[in-house]
Amino acid sequence: MVFGKKVISFLASGRGSNFKAVAERVLDGSIKARLGILVVDRQDAKALDTAKQFGMESCFIDPKKYPDRRAHEEEMVRILRKHRTELVVAAGYMRILTPFFIKEFRNRIINIHPALLPSFPGVHAQQQAFEYGVKLTGCTTHFVDEGTDTGPIIMQAVVPVKDDDTLDTLSARILREEHRILPESVNLFCTGRLKVRGRKVIVLG
Numbered sequence: 237m238v239f240g241k242k243v244i245s246f247l248a249s250g251r252g253s254n255f256k257a258v259a260e261r262v263l264d265g266s267i268k269a270r271l272g273i274l275v276v277d278r279q280d281a282k283a284l285d286t287a288k289q290f291g292m293e294s295c296f297i298d299p300k301k302y303p304d305r306r307a308h309e310e311e312m313v314r315i316l317r318k319h320r321t322e323l324v325v326a327a328g329y330m331r332i333l334t335p336f337f338i339k340e341f342r343n344r345i346i347n348i349h350p351a352l353l354p355s356f357p358g359v360h361a362q363q364q365a366f367e368y369g370v371k372l373t374g375c376t377t378h379f380v381d382e383g384t385d386t387g388p389i390i391m392q393a394v395v396p397v398k399d400d401d402t403l404d405t406l407s408a409r410i411l412r413e414e415h416r417i418l419p420e421s422v423n424l425f426c427t428g429r430l431k432v433r434g435r436k437v438i439v440l441g
């Protein structure tokens with residue numbers, strides 16, 4: 237079956253290694269999609285350099301320039317639409333998206349979270365898991381809904397916690413899995429194989 241190539245845009249706030257992992261696979265053709273635009277909320281986001289290296293469009297939309305979150309997101313939606321975005325990948329985007337934004341892209345926003353949801357939602361997930369003393373943690377991709385890291389789960393990868401782990405070694409091991417399951421989840425979306433039924437995401441084929 238032949239699929240039209242979907243346009244993927246990205247939201248990021250910092251380093252952008254997850255953005256890079258997905259964009260690389262679009263550029264090498266192993267994810268059949270087109271790159272839209274990278275939108276960041278911080279001028280110093282390293283992800284901007286990566287986008288430049290890839291010759292990809294990017295923009296900084298400064299939240300401080302808008303009276304409220306809604307106005308900031310209206311501008312984001314305008315830019316994303318201008319680029320004909322069909323999938324939004326939240327790749328280390330540190331702001332909670334409001335219901336307005338989520339409605340615009342219902343079941344078309346994929347987030348990567350560095351823990352096995354529903355455990356340890358929110359920020360510093362690796363640290364929360366490390367300090368709790370779990371033996372297994374990992375990462376989760378999910379569609380974004382109105383809650384914090386509560387949307388339907390697409391993929392999860394398990395990462396064991398070793399006795400001699402530090403927060404850094406554990407986070408690095410989780411990140412390697414993030415760079416595997418996020419592109420894989422995006423690929424499943426782009427090939428039309430993800431169906432959302434209530435809380436469950438069915439992977440076709």
Ligand code: GRF
Pocket residue numbers: 248249250251252253254255327328329348349350411414
């Ligand atoms: C990742 O650990 C991701 O799971 C979390 O924020 C971090 C972003 O890292 N949401 P990067 O910017 O993709 O390198």
